[in-house]
Amino acid sequence: MMQWSNISAIAFDLDGTLIDSVPDLAAATNATLAQCQYPPVTESLVLSWVGNGARVLMQRALSYASGMAENTPELQALLEKTMPLFMLYYSEHLHTHSRLYSGVITTLQKLKQAGFKLAIVTNKPYRFTLPILSAFGLDDVFSEVLGGDSLAKMKPDPMPLQHLLGQWQLDESQLLMIGDSKNDILAAKAANVMSIGLTYGYNYGEDIGLSHPHAVCENFADIEQYLLS
Numbered sequence: 001m002m003q004w005s006n007i008s009a010i011a012f013d014l015d016g017t018l019i020d021s022v023p024d025l026a027a028a029t030n031a032t033l034a035q036c037q038y039p040p041v042t043e044s045l046v047l048s049w050v051g052n053g054a055r056v057l058m059q060r061a062l063s064y065a066s067g068m069a070e071n072t073p074e075l076q077a078l079l080e081k082t083m084p085l086f087m088l089y090y091s092e093h094l095h096t097h098s099r100l101y102s103g104v105i106t107t108l109q110k111l112k113q114a115g116f117k118l119a120i121v122t123n124k125p126y127r128f129t130l131p132i133l134s135a136f137g138l139d140d141v142f143s144e145v146l147g148g149d150s151l152a153k154m155k156p157d158p159m160p161l162q163h164l165l166g167q168w169q170l171d172e173s174q175l176l177m178i179g180d181s182k183n184d185i186l187a188a189k190a191a192n193v194m195s196i197g198l199t200y201g202y203n204y205g206e207d208i209g210l211s212h213p214h215a216v217c218e219n220f221a222d223i224e225q226y227l228l229s
């Protein structure tokens with residue numbers, strides 16, 4: 001039975017949930033576009049492209065800048081050539097302009113203190129995830145960290161959540177996914193676990209409520225009402 005009191009472990013999305021990372025993702029995108037002689041794009045456009053990992057972000061950016069459709073061989077060839085530039089630039093500027101959303105540290109600490117097992121399940125490449133967590137003082141908070149390339153499939157596939165269920169020997173009713181994107185809610189539904197959608201992050205400009213999570217919160221601290229009482 002799905003109820004809040006059963007929850008003993010929580011999987012958190014990273015981008016748009018714990019940290020506002022779009023300023024650094026936009027800088028890396030624009031540095032890469034500049035190398036191809038394309039003009040820069042706005043942060044709000046980049047925001048609308050985030051959610052399916054670094055490669056899909058650059059695929060969307062290159063398609064926009066070049067006018068080529070995403071699935072053409074020409075665009076794929078350009079993507080192959082430019083991805084290393086994006087990865088290098090971003091790896092060197094992971095947290096120059098990014099910031100934690102308000103309430104994140106305090107609420108995470110309360111949840112950890114209350115005994116919840118906490119994990120990161122992000123579509124961001126794994127190699128970027130640990131340094132970012134560390135830069136924001138979050139390295140001791142999570143006992144599992146899964147990146148978009150940690151397993152064969154990323155969200156919205158249920159694989160990362162199913163991996164956690166197996167790793168922690170949990171029943172589906174014990175795990176909660178919290179995120180800002182429909183990919184988080186779709187992954188939770190496919191894994192048959194509960195979910196909370198946050199309204200302040202990146203969801204392709206769509207209302208997260210349309211994905212029907214079990215609850216919708218406007219602030220990170222608002223998740224406490226379901227978990228701590």
Ligand SMILES: O=C(O)COP(=O)(O)O
Pocket residue numbers: 013014015016050051052053054057121122123124125181
């Ligand atoms: O990197 C992305 O595209 C999204 O990352 P997230 O899964 O942490 O929101």
Ligand SMILES: [Mg+2]
Pocket residue numbers: 013014015016017051179180181201202
């Ligand atoms: Mg997100």
